[in-house]
Every structure is written in C-alpha cells, then in structure tokens.
Amino acid sequence: xxxxxxILKVVxxxxxxxxxxxxxxxxxxxxxxxxxxxxxxxxxxxxxxxSQAAGKLVVTVRQDAxxxxxxxxxxxxxxxxxxxxxx
Numbered sequence: 001x002x003x004x005x006x007i008l009k010v011v012x013x014x015x016x017x018x019x020x021x022x023x024x025x026x027x028x029x030x031x032x033x034x035x036x037x038x039x040x041x042x043x044x045x046x047x048x049x050x051s052q053a054a055g056k057l058v059v060t061v062r063q064d065a066x067x068x069x070x071x072x073x074x075x076x077x078x079x080x081x082x083x084x085x086x087x
Contacts, residue, residue, distance in 0.1 A: 005065035005073070006042070008080035009058045018050045020057040028063050038065060038073075045074050053086050 022042050024035040042059055050057065065073060 004080075005062055005068055005076045006080060007060040007062065008077060008084055008086075009060075010053055010055045010084055010086065011058055018053060018056070020046045020050060020059060022059045022061070024061040028061055029066055034066070041070055041073055042077065045077050049081055049086050057086075 020043065022039045024038055026035075029035045029038070038061055042061070046057060046059070059077070065076070068076065
C-alpha cells in the first residue's frame with residue numbers, strides 16, 4: 001500500500017487528556033453504517049495506545065481505508081503510532 005489510509009496525530013500534549021477523535025468524512029464513505037464500522041474498529045485498535053499517548057489522538061481516515069480488513073487497518077494504525085512515538 002503506497003498511500004496512507006489513516007493519519008494519526010497527537011495534539012494537546014497534556015497528561016490528563018487521553019482521548020481519540022476519529023474523523024471519517026462522507027466523501028470517504030457514503031454509508032453511515034460503514035463510517036461507524038471503521039470508527040468502531042479504530043477505537044478497538046487504539047484502546048491500548050491511549051494510555052501511552054501524551055495527549056489527544058486525532059485520526060483522519062482517508063479513502064484507502066474504506067476497503068481495508070481489520071488486520072490491515074490495525075497494521076496501518078500501528079505504523080502511524082510508531083511514526084508518532086506512541087507505540
């Protein structure tokens with residue numbers, strides 16, 4: 001996979017704010033059910049990483065993520081987490 005399917009950023013580097021904000025645009029997926037499925041998958045994947053993050057995680061889902069399996073999405077998110085020194 002050449003393009004990034006997800007973009008992960010850490011913002012508001014405060015110790016008390018450990019949340020994940022997940023953004024899936026209607027441009028990426030037209031169906032609300034499909035957008036919610038990706039959000040649920042991402043929340044499950046990020047749960048163990050939230051304790052290690054030094055702030056709020058912002059995840060932006062791109063068009064390439066629409067067709068990824070759970071394992072592929074997990075690999076992509078973990079790669080982004082390592083790039084941001086989270087995992």
